Amino acid sequence: MATFQSNKKALILIDPFNDFLSEGGKLWDTVKETVIGNNMISNLKKIISECRKKQIQIIYAPHRKTQKGDYLNWNFLSPSHLGSYNLNLFEINSWGGEFHPELQPQEGDLIAQNHWTASGFANTDLDFLLKQHGINQIVLAGMRANTCIDSTARYGVELGYHVTLIKDGIGAFNWEEIKATVETNFPNYGHSLLTTEEFIASL
Amino acid sequence: MATFQSNKKALILIDPFNDFLSEGGKLWDTVKETVIGNNMISNLKKIISECRKKQIQIIYAPHRKTQKGDYLNWNFLSPSHLGSYNLNLFEINSWGGEFHPELQPQEGDLIAQNHWTASGFANTDLDFLLKQHGINQIVLAGMRANTCIDSTARYGVELGYHVTLIKDGIGAFNWEEIKATVETNFPNYGHSLLTTEEFIASL
Amino acid sequence: MATFQSNKKALILIDPFNDFLSEGGKLWDTVKETVIGNNMISNLKKIISECRKKQIQIIYAPHRKTQKGDYLNWNFLSPSHLGSYNLNLFEINSWGGEFHPELQPQEGDLIAQNHWTASGFANTDLDFLLKQHGINQIVLAGMRANTCIDSTARYGVELGYHVTLIKDGIGAFNWEEIKATVETNFPNYGHSLLTTEEFIASL
């Protein structure tokens, strides 16, 4: 029997869609202040590139791509469900529902089932894929700080993972949301809060 | 406050793929004895038709459609994972991975996320969809009796649902498997075990 | 078949322990500013009393009571796990691990399994108990705003529940934490944000 714990990391990219991250995307104007302010796209590109070099598994955790019939007759639409419905956000077979051109998956990356709400784990196979790949540490980046990122981080801890958040690899609707996640909430429950530079140096 | 429980049913159709249920499907020769013996296709058609008339929600719970990269580098392939991999079962974009022509979804039906293993609930959004539609009773039919059907039924009970099994709406590799589910296991944990005729009469 | 959705509420009381809410509790000095500022104990008493009158189910969702062996040899202690371990928080068989004397359960209330981290749903039977009691709407109050309350609310939405937060029925380590939950985060994903008075008026 092995008597030690081998640690194995994965980078989880949450919702790097054109609707969020590209000029012309449905939410670009809403998020661009923090995305540009954090230098987020450039940071994600560096992180992805380093992870590929170091053979760290990359997993995309994408939001549901809105399609005909979605959200109809639901009992309890939350504000975020309603927003997705009204905007037809990440519409299936549309440019807005594609990943940002510079953040595309490559062969060997994994793509988890779509999430309907915020956590990349809830109602998806993300935990299962991590287990089948022997991964016990997750590194989170993407959109949106206080919704999908915060929820995925919280679920990660509840599921027994070591959770790292890249604090300049995320964006939001405003700096208040970033602050709530990075300063007020994550330090209470997360394991490691790093800049892109610190994360890359740690590999 | 409402002081009573309103009950609302859904029919859950598990894996009604050509690879199982149509001549020429990859597992047709393996399952045809029980599928034909139970008159399963004809029974499913009757059930689906009655459910549509009575506006009972129909939800498809489909298995993962095998695609490039699936199962690679997994730690622990189970015999059923290995079987799916070796057969390229329910191959994506293939006829075998389509639903049987007489058991096709219609507008208003729901299709849950794909399951990797056996339970239609595990690592999918099936529980979430049922909750959003106010459904607390599930009726199970499809393939395969002692794997996907039995596992989905067990999960259903653990998740708090009332679970009905249509005993002549299922098939398997042999009658021993049907017997294990219908006679030995389900009566210990399931709520209602009905023939197609009994189920339709109960609506 | 019923053609409408009957709604049924439960009040979920999270961690109303002496260690949080009573003078002399291990975290009383840390939380008293917000607990007193929100008039939280008095508000919870009113809410509990009204729920009993209206026969709304009350469910306690308590944190793990620290005992010998807990957290030993864990791979990834989060800051909150470490805090619980270091303080011997909610110690089993101690006064600090009892519920506040004015917020005691009565016959007919339910007590969910203990949670190890923050969400009252994670690794517990809370979802199962709610389903078995036909409840699809939850109302949250207790401690601590940006950890257990926020996480339980997020899980509630992911699990398909309608989620109400009593904004003056919660406390935290400081007002910044309250603000992050009540102003910045919950309005994005929660269904209803009410004062004690508004909640009681709504019953």
Next chain:
Amino acid sequence: MATFQSNKKALILIDPFNDFLSEGGKLWDTVKETVIGNNMISNLKKIISECRKKQIQIIYAPHRKTQKGDYLNWNFLSPSHLGSYNLNLFEINSWGGEFHPELQPQEGDLIAQNHWTASGFANTDLDFLLKQHGINQIVLAGMRANTCIDSTARYGVELGYHVTLIKDGIGAFNWEEIKATVETNFPNYGHSLLTTEEFIASL
């Protein structure tokens, strides 16, 4: 980064209560044919002893100990819930709800939250405890073959674990149930089916 998967096992003991395994227990007369026939108690003692020597983590996965109020006002009692209720099975603070005297936990063993139905994983912290201890392989023994054992095994596979079943470390109401699990079902989804002797030789 570690580039290999270290495997770490745990022995999961399911429901080794006096009510099942001791003369005078409420279900002893019902299960004694298979428990004695499999030489189950003696086998479990050997397995536990070997696991302790090899420092393999032992985890108890116990059923809910029936107490006042349990199962009252539930929507959907399954036959097994009803049986537990009617027999007052594993009654809290009773001898029947204690573990068999020769299968007692020792310091360093873990005890998961109680399960209400059959799977040791459902609505409990078993998955979380396994993750926090870096365990990715589980070995199952205990009671009852086609309910708790089969359900826990199925959940284990869905959760990404390697699952071993000790085929003479289990009991049931009759040999038909044992056969359904050991011959008909487990070989389709489980990873390893061993006798006590084979398991010990493999350590």
